[in-house]
Amino acid sequence: xxxxxxxxxxxxxxxxxxxxxxxxxxxxxxxxxxxxxxxxxxxxxxxxxxxxxxxxxxxxxxxxxxxxxxxxxxxxxxxxxxxxxxxxxxxxxxxxxxxxxxxxxxxxxxxxxxxxxxxxxxxxxxxxxxxxxxxxxxxxxxxxxxxxxxxxxxxxxxxxxxxxxxxxxxxxxxxxxxxxxxxxxxxxxxxxxxxxxxxx
Numbered sequence: 001x002x003x004x005x006x007x008x009x010x011x012x013x014x015x016x017x018x019x020x021x022x023x024x025x026x027x028x029x030x031x032x033x034x035x036x037x038x039x040x041x042x043x044x045x046x047x048x049x050x051x052x053x054x055x056x057x058x059x060x061x062x063x064x065x066x067x068x069x070x071x072x073x074x075x076x077x078x079x080x081x082x083x084x085x086x087x088x089x090x091x092x093x094x095x096x097x098x099x100x101x102x103x104x105x106x107x108x109x110x111x112x113x114x115x116x117x118x119x120x121x122x123x124x125x126x127x128x129x130x131x132x133x134x135x136x137x138x139x140x141x142x143x144x145x146x147x148x149x150x151x152x153x154x155x156x157x158x159x160x161x162x163x164x165x166x167x168x169x170x171x172x173x174x175x176x177x178x179x180x181x182x183x184x185x186x187x188x189x190x191x192x193x194x195x196x197x198x199x200x
Contacts, residue, residue: 034051035047090126112139
């Protein structure tokens with residue numbers, strides 16, 4: 001919480017705190033705490049963003065999206081909210097131009113964060129601009145490796161999707177297979193297997 005107070009763009013701190021509350025099954029309690037904090041400090045994007053993240057973890061996607069939208073309207077440089085709202089829009093295939101604007105804003109604030117590069121790349125993939133997604137995903141994967149973080153299956157999956165769009169079947173196959181090797185049941189695994197069956 002001190003890290004979030006010091007830097008409201010610290011995506012890792014938000015994720016770690018959310019994981020902690022999830023592991024302790026304290027999401028309702030945490031939501032009340034952060035909503036109270038947000039009402040006491042209306043200009044603090046940290047508390048508001050944490051409340052939105054908790055709503056998302058509870059499966060309340062629409063409520064979380066509304067919170068992210070309010071945060072971004074109040075502070076266009078609120079990178080975590082911009083990133084997460086961009087991801088939600090892209091995942092639903094909605095308002096892709098708006099998603100692109102949000103993802104680019106998050107990238108400007110957090111240029112080296114793997115999850116932010118992945119979000120921007122995913123928006124490009126949704127807009128059928130795979131060639132623009134490839135370097136972003138390579139950057140995300142390289143940064144994870146240099147930080148000695150566990151490999152993220154979804155990054156390789158998205159890279160595979162990007163290569164499908166560019167027509168590079170060999171690279172598409174290699175990255176889709178890598179994603180499934182890292183984790184066989186990641187979100188998108190079924191689509192990855194389907195795509196692999198079409199890459200001869």
